Amino acid sequence: MTEIQANQPVTDSTEAITGGPHLIALRDVGKHYGNVIALSDVTMDVDSGRVTCVLGDNGAGKSTLIKIIAGLHKHDAGTFSIMGQDRHLTSPREALDSGIAAVYQDLAVVSLMPIWRNFFLGSELRGKFGLLDVKKMKEVTKKELLEMGIDLRDVEQPIGTLSGGERQCVAIARAVYFGAKALILDEPTAALGVKQSGVVLKYILRARDRGLGVIFITHNPHHAFPVGDRFLLLRRGKSIGYFEKDDITLPELTAMMAGGAELEELAHELEEVGGQGARIQEIRAAEVEAPIVH
Amino acid sequence: MATLTAVNVSDERVVARGRVRKLLGRPEIGAIVGAVAIFAFFAIIAPVFTHADAVATILYGSSTIGIMAVGVSLLMIGGEFDLSAGVGVISSSLTASLFAWYFSTNIWVGVGLALVFSLGVGFINGWILIKTKLPSFIVTLASFLMLTGLNLAVTRLVSGGVSSQDVSQLAGFKLAQTIFAAQIPIFGTPVYITVFIWIGLVAVASLILLRTRVGNWIFASGGDENAARAVGVPVVKTKIGLFMGVGFCAWIAGMHNLFAFNVVQSGEGVGNEFLYIIAAVIGGCLLTGGYGSAIGGAIGALIFGMANKGIVYAQWNPDWFKFFLGLMLLLATIINLIVKRRAEQK
Numbered sequence: 001m002t003e004i005q006a007n008q009p010v011t012d013s014t015e016a017i018t019g020g021p022h023l024i025a026l027r028d029v030g031k032h033y034g035n036v037i038a039l040s041d042v043t044m045d046v047d048s049g050r051v052t053c054v055l056g057d058n059g060a061g062k063s064t065l066i067k068i069i070a071g072l073h074k075h076d077a078g079t080f081s082i083m084g085q086d087r088h089l090t091s092p093r094e095a096l097d098s099g100i101a102a103v104y105q106d107l108a109v110v111s112l113m114p115i116w117r118n119f120f121l122g123s124e125l126r127g128k129f130g131l132l133d134v135k136k137m138k139e140v141t142k143k144e145l146l147e148m149g150i151d152l153r154d155v156e157q158p159i160g161t162l163s164g165g166e167r168q169c170v171a172i173a174r175a176v177y178f179g180a181k182a183l184i185l186d187e188p189t190a191a192l193g194v195k196q197s198g199v200v201l202k203y204i205l206r207a208r209d210r211g212l213g214v215i216f217i218t219h220n221p222h223h224a225f226p227v228g229d230r231f232l233l234l235r236r237g238k239s240i241g242y243f244e245k246d247d248i249t250l251p252e253l254t255a256m257m258a259g260g261a262e263l264e265e266l267a268h269e270l271e272e273v274g275g276q277g278a279r280i281q282e283i284r285a286a287e288v289e290a291p292i293v294h
Numbered sequence: 295m296a297t298l299t300a301v302n303v304s305d306e307r308v309v310a311r312g313r314v315r316k317l318l319g320r321p322e323i324g325a326i327v328g329a330v331a332i333f334a335f336f337a338i339i340a341p342v343f344t345h346a347d348a349v350a351t352i353l354y355g356s357s358t359i360g361i362m363a364v365g366v367s368l369l370m371i372g373g374e375f376d377l378s379a380g381v382g383v384i385s386s387s388l389t390a391s392l393f394a395w396y397f398s399t400n401i402w403v404g405v406g407l408a409l410v411f412s413l414g415v416g417f418i419n420g421w422i423l424i425k426t427k428l429p430s431f432i433v434t435l436a437s438f439l440m441l442t443g444l445n446l447a448v449t450r451l452v453s454g455g456v457s458s459q460d461v462s463q464l465a466g467f468k469l470a471q472t473i474f475a476a477q478i479p480i481f482g483t484p485v486y487i488t489v490f491i492w493i494g495l496v497a498v499a500s501l502i503l504l505r506t507r508v509g510n511w512i513f514a515s516g517g518d519e520n521a522a523r524a525v526g527v528p529v530v531k532t533k534i535g536l537f538m539g540v541g542f543c544a545w546i547a548g549m550h551n552l553f554a555f556n557v558v559q560s561g562e563g564v565g566n567e568f569l570y571i572i573a574a575v576i577g578g579c580l581l582t583g584g585y586g587s588a589i590g591g592a593i594g595a596l597i598f599g600m601a602n603k604g605i606v607y608a609q610w611n612p613d614w615f616k617f618f619l620g621l622m623l624l625l626a627t628i629i630n631l632i633v634k635r636r637a638e639q640k
Contacts, residue, residue, distance in 0.1 A: 093526055
């Protein structure tokens with residue numbers, strides 16, 4: 001592992017490489033709840049057509065970070081800019097109006113409601129006399145989902161009858177249709193099996209190809225690496241690294257995620273109680289030396 | 295990516311699900327089957343059951359429950375209960391009659407005040423629910439007790455008895471009675487106006503539920519509150535609005551109660567809240583919210599009315615009524631459950 005320095009932003013300016021401002025740019029952002037520091041000195045960028053991955057274990061500060069970006073919490077240190085403008089978001093609605101949509105793993109959809117009602121929930125199309133334009137809504141739902149590669153027989157069926165991966169995808173398609181410029185995906189693959197995760201990763205790339213800036217939150221480097229363009233690693237509320245894809249390999253990412261130093265400590269502790277601590281170090285060394293294809 | 299040609303034409307795979315399946319997927323189907331069965335049953339054992347007079351009586355009985363069941367069904371689809379709905383009706387009648395009688399005003403002043411009062415009770419129920427995040431069972435149980443006490447105590451303070459004074463001599467009474475308690479002859483059989491108000495309310499509620507933005511919000515607030523909030527649904531407003539909707543229905547039922555009898559018994563209404571909930575549940579509204587229909591609640595009320603009067607026409611001892619009501623509730627919910635599971639199978 002070379003040339004990796006913690007807290008080193010890829011670029012210091014809030015300008016994207018293309019010249020315009022970043023879609024979203026965070027500079028040394030911090031947040032504390034009372035005297036607990038939940039997040040400090042986080043720097044990251046999100047650009048159109050690129051996927052920024054945020055990796056970290058439980059309690060690393062991932063949720064705090066997305067809550068700031070999604071408008072649920074206000075940051076209290078550093079700067080948070082959208083399209084080059086300094087912002088302090090006060091509500092999810094304000095974030096939505098600024099083009100930032102969040103798709104949460106467990107609260108993406110209302111399972112008893114038909115797919116088309118879910119698709120337009122909160123942003124219903126209305127026709128004559130303010131009544132719902134049901135026909136149009138059904139057509140749009142079917143068309144948009146087909147463009148994301150989901151071919152449904154009937155948009156009238158309750159969304160609960162879809163698989164977990166498909167439900168996430170409906171939520172993603174919905175955000176794309178309603179003009180989101182940046183999409184926050186909170187652990188979309190966490191509760192899914194291998195195959196379903198693959199489906200979701202595919203839709204992340206579809207969303208990226210449609211020009212969205214994607215923020216992909218995960219604790220699985222094997223999910224992040226194939227789709228990500230940038231990687232922000234968090235631990236205990238601090239950034240422990242921020243890399244462009246060219247600057248890091250999957251084994252390095254995995255090693256950092258697993259927490260290099262911590263893993264060695266764990267190895268020692270296991271030795272002491274009679275476990276095979278040495279094995280952990282061997283496996284780790286092997287991973288770094290010769291990348292394993294997962 | 296699949297071709298886009300399949301989008302606009304109806305998908306041939308949809309047919310596989312079948313029209314019958316689709317019909318069975320409707321929330322009120324179990325109630326319709328039950329209503330037909332009960333109608334057939336009483337029509338056979340008590341021939342008088344199908345006479346015009348009897349039908350008018352049954353419809354009237356159903357409408358007094360049904361008007362409230364509209365508001366309660368919507369509230370249940372929105373994921374909440376209202377145990378204060380039964381006494382709320384009496385509170386509304388008492389507000390109108392006691393105020394207008396005590397201050398000798400035009401009865402319409404009382405009617406207007408009662409509307410404000412009923413909507414206010416709904417608003418407070420909803421507001422406390424949202425602010426405290428307590429379950430609606432507790433919040434409305436508390437308001438049920440408070441309203442029960444208020445009804446008795448305020449009536450005794452104002453009129454000195456357990457019932458309100460007769461308001462039929464007050465100005466504006468005739469018009470109010472025409473609007474809330476008239477009997478309209480249909481093919482020679484007088485039918486209470488509440489039947490038509492009931493049908494109108496069901497139509498409006500169905501339109502709101504299925505064809506407006508608010509309807510979508512009601513389903514979402516009851517189905518998954520957090521998901522709804524996350525996509526920008528105003529859950530707080532929706533829920534408070536639903537409680538106020540129950541208040542509005544309580545006002546209509548309360549005004550009928552007042553103008554049909556001229557006096558109001560302050561201890562009435564207790565226990566009726568369960569009848570409204572039973573009607574909604576028999577009609578296919580899920581206790582947990584997010585599923586149901588206004589028409590279902592209406593059919594539930596109709597089943598109630600048929601069984602209630604049917605037992606009388608069949609010349610059975612009315613003591614049996616509650617037993618049958620319980621049995622029907624059980625059967626209807628089981629049928630709903632089975633039908634719903636069938637329909638959801640792909």
